[in-house]
Amino acid sequence: MTTVRPIGLAAAVVLAAAGPALAAPSAPPPGTARVVLRSTDVDTGARLPGARFELWRETNDLAGLQSTGRAADERQTAGCATAAEGVCTVELTTGETYYAVQVAAPAGYERPDEPFTGFDVGGAAAGEGLVVNVPNRSRDAAYGGGIRVRKRDGKTGAPLPGAVFEVWKETNGSTGLQTAGVDADQRPRRGCATDADGTCDFAGLADGAYFLVEKDVPEGYVMPKNPVAGPWRLDGPSGRRLVLTVYNKRAEPIPTVGGDDGRRARTARAGAPPE
Numbered sequence: 001m002t003t004v005r006p007i008g009l010a011a012a013v014v015l016a017a018a019g020p021a022l023a024a025p026s027a028p029p030p031g032t033a034r035v036v037l038r039s040t041d042v043d044t045g046a047r048l049p050g051a052r053f054e055l056w057r058e059t060n061d062l063a064g065l066q067s068t069g070r071a072a073d074e075r076q077t078a079g080c081a082t083a084a085e086g087v088c089t090v091e092l093t094t095g096e097t098y099y100a101v102q103v104a105a106p107a108g109y110e111r112p113d114e115p116f117t118g119f120d121v122g123g124a125a126a127g128e129g130l131v132v133n134v135p136n137r138s139r140d141a142a143y144g145g146g147i148r149v150r151k152r153d154g155k156t157g158a159p160l161p162g163a164v165f166e167v168w169k170e171t172n173g174s175t176g177l178q179t180a181g182v183d184a185d186q187r188p189r190r191g192c193a194t195d196a197d198g199t200c201d202f203a204g205l206a207d208g209a210y211f212l213v214e215k216d217v218p219e220g221y222v223m224p225k226n227p228v229a230g231p232w233r234l235d236g237p238s239g240r241r242l243v244l245t246v247y248n249k250r251a252e253p254i255p256t257v258g259g260d261d262g263r264r265a266r267t268a269r270a271g272a273p274p275e
Helices: none
Strands: 013-016 032-041 052-057 074-081 087-093 096-104 116-121 130-136 145-153 164-169 199-205 208-216 228-234 241-248
Touching (some): 032 116, 164 199
Parallel strands (some): 145 241
């Protein structure tokens, strides 16, 4: 399973199964995989040329990237700069963990708040490829749109803290939300968790259509069958402000056995023989 280590304001996203986007005249050498590095505008999803990356391999078993000192991870000879279509490609050995470091941002853009993105190149990547998206924010960006999420108990309407959400912006023109591949939609902000009042906010959003994705539910509640909702339009007619209320059902109580004859009741285990 591809892992993602969030970084910076918008958190770089590792997108698995690049598929046709990595089509090439010949397959990569045995034991290697093609990895596409993609630079995009964090607010609009536009692809950005001119981002330059270094690649490092995890070699010291310490959390994160260490690029200096005797215990530094290993810098790879592979590196690349995004071309006009906003992507560049490298070949990396499978079965390893790597870090992509954006050493130069596209013209007119800031570098990410955190300088590296960690990702694993598993065996499946040899056939499917891997896409690593690193978003950048324009130096001139100033957007006033906002989405407030309100989490409520589906029966009582009481506010629920501890629910985790993401927002994704529709950027690829395809119906529905796509979170993988070179043409994935854009996640412009880090996820947020509802507070004691059952709310969380995504601020500074550009005009556009947005999906809301529920990533985790409060303790004692169940995840909805479809955690993706939307898209909703954030623009002038909406006042550039959306308030979305999401309800959760409580988990069904686990039945217990025993207790009728004065013994302490205990939780029934799935598959346990009847007493």
